[in-house]
Amino acid sequence: xxxxxxxxxxxxxxxxxxxxxxxxxxxxxxxxxxxxxxxxxxxxxxxxxxxxxxxxxxxxxxxxxxxxxxxxxxxxxxxxxxxxxxxxxx
Numbered sequence: 857x858x859x860x861x862x863x864x865x866x867x868x869x870x871x872x873x874x875x876x877x878x879x880x881x882x883x884x885x886x887x888x889x890x891x892x893x894x895x896x897x898x899x900x901x902x903x904x905x906x907x908x909x910x911x912x913x914x915x916x917x918x919x920x921x922x923x924x925x926x927x928x929x930x931x932x933x934x935x936x937x938x939x940x941x942x943x944x945x946x
Contacts, residue, residue, distance in 0.1 A: 873926035882931040889928035901928040 867875075876882055881892045888902040891911075901924050902910045915922040 869921070869923050869926050872923040873930055876923065876927040877930050877934070882927050884928070884931055884935060889924075889931060891924040891927055899924045901925050903928070903932075 876891060883890045883892075887904065888900065891899045891901055893899070899912050901912075909925055910916065911922050911924045913922050913924055916925060
């Protein structure tokens with residue numbers, strides 16, 4: 857079945873990241889975050905590792921971005937009071 861949002865029922869990276877934040881699976885740390893998946897595995901997210909963001913997951917290694925990194929940025933934005941869609945600055 858095709859949904860009206862064009863996603864064919866699949867969650868986007870943003871949807872998955874929002875779910876991680878809502879479930880309390882993101883813990884901000886100095887310079888990054890720890891994001892726990894539903895099986896209890898913790899992924900380390902660094903906002904600036906060698907001049908760029910980084911995550912330990914295979915998705916990040918493959919594409920250069922992932923739901924864990926998105927969730928960490930969302931949590932950081934929420935903690936700082938910035939709207940979720942506002943770009944992060946140092």
